[in-house]
Amino acid sequence: MPSAGSPIVVLDSGLGGLTVVRAIRQVLPAEDIVYFGDTARLPYGSKSAATVTNFVRQIITYLYPLDPKHVVIACNTATALSMATIRSEFPDLNISGVIEPGARAAALAAGRRQRPVIGIIGTEATIRSRAYEQAIIRRRQLAKVFALPTPLLAPIIEDGRAVEDPLVQIALKQYLQPLMAKAINVLVLGCTHYPIYREAISAMVGNNVAVIDSADQCAQDVQRRLGSANLQRAGGAPGALRCFVTDNSPRFAMLAARFLGLEIEPPTWVSTDELHALASNSEPSAPEPMELRAAV
Helix, strand or coil: CCCCCCCEEEEECCCCCHHHHHHHHHHCCCCCEEEEECCCCCCCCCCCHHHHHHHHHHHHHHHHHHCCCEEEECCHHHHHHHHHHHHHHCCCCCEECCHHHHHHHHHHHCCCCCCCEEEEEECHHHHHHCHHHHHHHHHCCCCEEEEEECCCHHHHHHCCCCCCCHHHHHHHHHHHHHHHCCCCCEEEEECCCHHHHHHHHHHHHCCCCEEEEHHHHHHHHHHHHHHHCCCCCCCCCCCEEEEEECCCHHHHHHHHHHHHCCCCCCCEECCHHHHHHHHCCCCCCCCCCCCCCCEC
């Protein structure tokens, strides 16, 4: 059984979920965090629900021996496509995602407007699922919701391009202008990669548009859940951060500093064959227990 000393698991298709890690470390600095970036199989946004669900299942099964007290699916696509199935398959784990916290914040940010106009940007799969739209409408039935797939943004961010890069500027303008033409009041960043460009996005849409960062909202949701379950670690030394990836760990370590604002230890590489063996009921190796309190 997990305890307050057990780690929080955060998983994503690549680097984007590190924005959630950063946000969690800000509100829960004493917690140990295990991060898994499925860098060999990204992007998830163009894949089927069955494929994404299988990937998430493999990752959680691999990390299960670490006895996590909470699992965060820090990927909007995976949250939209696999959350219900994964929760049913791992009933003993506390699992949350990024869509409900983001939708709740968007509804609140709309204020007292009777018919708020809310824009959403995300991967093709996230937008196609209509998960954000449905979650927002449940809270604000009269809201007008415009959801726009922005498939280039996550790969551009994974490529390490700075916001000043002309390609980034062109992509942001092309994607945001149609939503600005709808006179949106709120914009949801429906991918955990996108907060990397949050300042530039906010500048483009203007001060009158509330920009909702799904990573920040997710971290606050985790804080609330752990507090309600009396599973928050008591203050003291900063928590440890341990990272796993499925490809290109040297590049991951380099770009992770941009997402986290600090240097990290080299991540542990896990082959996709090893993850696939889990689904085949083979006997893959499991991660060693965390050397807790090795702060990053």
